[in-house]
Amino acid sequence: MDTQQNTALTRALAEVPGPLPTRGVIHITIPHTDRFTVVGNHLAQHPDLSCTAVGLAVRIQSLPQGTEISIKALAARCREGEKRIAAALHELEAHGYLQRFLHRLPGKKVATRTVFCNQPAELLRPRRQMPAPVPIPVSVPIPVPAQPQPQPQTRAHPQARAQAQAQPSAQPPAHAPKSDPEPAPDPNPAPEPEQAPAPPLPPASLPVPPPPPPPPFVPLVPPPTAPKPPRPPLPQPSELTAELDRAATALLSDLRRHAPQFTLSEDDIRQLAPAVATWLERDAHPDTIRRTLTDDLPQPLRHPVKLLKHRLTALLPPPLPGARDLVVPARPRIVVTPFQTCDDCDRAFRSPTPGHCRDCREIREYRGEDVRVAA
Structure with missing residues (x-):
C-alpha cells in the first residue's frame, strides 16, 4: 500500500514563502489569536541554560500573576522531579x-517573594528620564462681529416707474451708472439677534493637570500568607459503641490492601475511626465507604490522611429516613351520604338510613302518625 499523505501539511508547506530548505527544520508559522506568551530568543537560545531551565522559564512566564512557583508547586504541574x-x-x-x-x-513575620523577569539585561541599563509634560495650548474662540443683513428690496409699480422717468431730474454724469431707487423702509423691522458673551480667556500660566494615577493592583489569587478558613470538624456519631468502633478500625486498617497509599498509623486510625463510625451508623455499606475513600485518587498522593479527612467530611451521606417518613400521607376521606327512597311518596332524598322525606315527616307529625326519622 502507498503511504498516506497529509493533505493539510502539504497545503501548509505550499503556503510557506520562498523556496524550502533542502535540510534542517522547516517552520510553518501560524499567528496566534489567543492564549500565547511572547518569549525572547535570548531565553529560547540561551547558550548557558539547559533545556529544562528554558522550558521551566517559559512555563513560569506563561502563568498568571500571583501563581505559586515553589519547587513543590512546580513539581505538581510538571513531570520533572x-x-x-x-x-x-x-x-x-x-x-x-x-x-x-x-x-x-x-x-x-518574614515571607520569601519570588520575582521573574523576562529580560534581565534591561534591568542593568540606566532608566531613561521621562520628559516633563508640555502644556497643551488651549484654543479660545474669538468673537466675530455680526454683519448687517441686507434688507429686502421692494419692486416699484410699473405705472409709478413710468411717471418717475417722465419727470425732469438732474442728469448724472455719462460715466456714472444709473442707480436703482431706494427701497421703502420696513415699518416693522426685525430685531437683531443678541450676541452671546465671549468666554473669559484662561490665564497663560495655567498648568495642565497631570493624569490620575492608575488604580492599585489587586491580585485575583490570594497570597500564600493570607489566612485560610478553618477546616470543618470530623463527623462524630451520636453514640460510639464498641461494635461501631471495631468495625470502623477494621475498615481503616484494611484500606492498604486496596490502595497501598493508605498505609495508616495507629494514631491516624484512632483519629479517623469516629468519622467512619458515623458513616456506619447511617447504614452505609463498608464496600461503599471503601470505594468512596479509594477511588479517583490524585497523582501523586502526598497527604493521604488529609484526603481521608476531606472525603469523610464532605461526602458524608444523610441518615436514612424511618419507616414513618416513607409512608405517603393519606388523603382526607370524603363521606358521601347515599340516596334513599321515601316510603310514602317514593321521592329520593339523602339519608344514611331508609325512612320518610322531610315533607312526609311533617305531614305525619301533623296527623299524629308514627314517623320514621332518618338518622
Whole structure:
C-alpha cells in the first residue's frame, strides 16, 4: 500500500514563502489569536541554560500573576522531579531571570517573594528620564462681529416707474451708472439677534493637570500568607459503641490492601475511626465507604490522611429516613351520604338510613302518625 499523505501539511508547506530548505527544520508559522506568551530568543537560545531551565522559564512566564512557583508547586504541574526543578531554578537565578528576596510582614513575620523577569539585561541599563509634560495650548474662540443683513428690496409699480422717468431730474454724469431707487423702509423691522458673551480667556500660566494615577493592583489569587478558613470538624456519631468502633478500625486498617497509599498509623486510625463510625451508623455499606475513600485518587498522593479527612467530611451521606417518613400521607376521606327512597311518596332524598322525606315527616307529625326519622 502507498503511504498516506497529509493533505493539510502539504497545503501548509505550499503556503510557506520562498523556496524550502533542502535540510534542517522547516517552520510553518501560524499567528496566534489567543492564549500565547511572547518569549525572547535570548531565553529560547540561551547558550548557558539547559533545556529544562528554558522550558521551566517559559512555563513560569506563561502563568498568571500571583501563581505559586515553589519547587513543590512546580513539581505538581510538571513531570520533572523536585531535584531537577530545583537545579533549573538555580540556573535561572544565576543568570538573573529569577530573583528571591525577603519581605517583612506586619507582626514580625518574614515571607520569601519570588520575582521573574523576562529580560534581565534591561534591568542593568540606566532608566531613561521621562520628559516633563508640555502644556497643551488651549484654543479660545474669538468673537466675530455680526454683519448687517441686507434688507429686502421692494419692486416699484410699473405705472409709478413710468411717471418717475417722465419727470425732469438732474442728469448724472455719462460715466456714472444709473442707480436703482431706494427701497421703502420696513415699518416693522426685525430685531437683531443678541450676541452671546465671549468666554473669559484662561490665564497663560495655567498648568495642565497631570493624569490620575492608575488604580492599585489587586491580585485575583490570594497570597500564600493570607489566612485560610478553618477546616470543618470530623463527623462524630451520636453514640460510639464498641461494635461501631471495631468495625470502623477494621475498615481503616484494611484500606492498604486496596490502595497501598493508605498505609495508616495507629494514631491516624484512632483519629479517623469516629468519622467512619458515623458513616456506619447511617447504614452505609463498608464496600461503599471503601470505594468512596479509594477511588479517583490524585497523582501523586502526598497527604493521604488529609484526603481521608476531606472525603469523610464532605461526602458524608444523610441518615436514612424511618419507616414513618416513607409512608405517603393519606388523603382526607370524603363521606358521601347515599340516596334513599321515601316510603310514602317514593321521592329520593339523602339519608344514611331508609325512612320518610322531610315533607312526609311533617305531614305525619301533623296527623299524629308514627314517623320514621332518618338518622
